[in-house]
Amino acid sequence: MDSESKHTCILGGVQYDWAMITTATYDLFLEACRLEGCPICRVEHDADLRYLDRLFYGLVNDYNTRVRVRASLGFCGEHARMAMDEIQGKALGLTIIYDDLLRVALEHINNNGNLRKNEKKCPACENRDEMNGRVLSELSKYITDAPILAAFRTSQGLCFGHLRQALEHLRSAEKRKAILTIQCDIMQELRGELAEFIRKNDYRFAGEGFGAEKDSWKRAVRMGKQW
Ligand SMILES: [Zn+2]
Ligand SMILES: [Zn+2]
Secondary structure (H helix, E strand, C coil), rough: CCCHHHHEEEEEEEEEHHHHHHHHHHHHHHCCCCCCHHHHHHHHHHHHHHHHHHHHHHHHCCCCHHHHHHCCCCCHHHHHHHHHHHCCCHHHHHHHHHHHHHHHHHHHHHHHHHCCCCCCCHHHHHHHHHHHHHHHHHHHHHHHCCCHHHHHHHHCCCCCHHHHHHHHCCCCHHHHHHHHHHHHHHHHHHHHHHHHHHHHHHHHHHHHCCCHHHHHHHHHHHHHHCC
């Protein structure tokens, strides 16, 4: 490994400085704790959007990107939907990418009488896996730091899938306890809101109107997300 590659990594075809990534991932987690949903889901979703955005704005005609997208026969269902629904100005990019995929698929069918298998997973999934690894690694290093604990306490808690991953990743009992203490408090508070939502659905209390608990069932469904 040369001295430059020790300090850099390639993500989605772009070279980043490792120190910058590590700091950025820590900050992304802190920021995600202030927003709706599981903070790791949020960091990964934002990484998905950045990846797809960069791909559609600058890399659609890039040879390596084209080869990479062919290897996976395009995107998985989730990232194809995300590209269609959440990325601005993607129509032309998707048209170019999928026209190329259809051309290659037709060639293969004409030569072999079947559709070839994908050789790689969806590139956006691969990018998400990289981000997942970095977030878990940052958490395992810093979960007992005061800013991380304070931010996590204000969050809506981890989804079940990411909680399981985080617990598997955290080696020390102290770190597992730190995350579980906060997560269990958040889950207990959510259960309180669910009970209130159920109570107000009783016709005898319907006149009270809903408060913060009105979307508690959505938060509970999101928290129950598995992988
Ligand atoms: Zn999650
Ligand atoms: Zn995907």
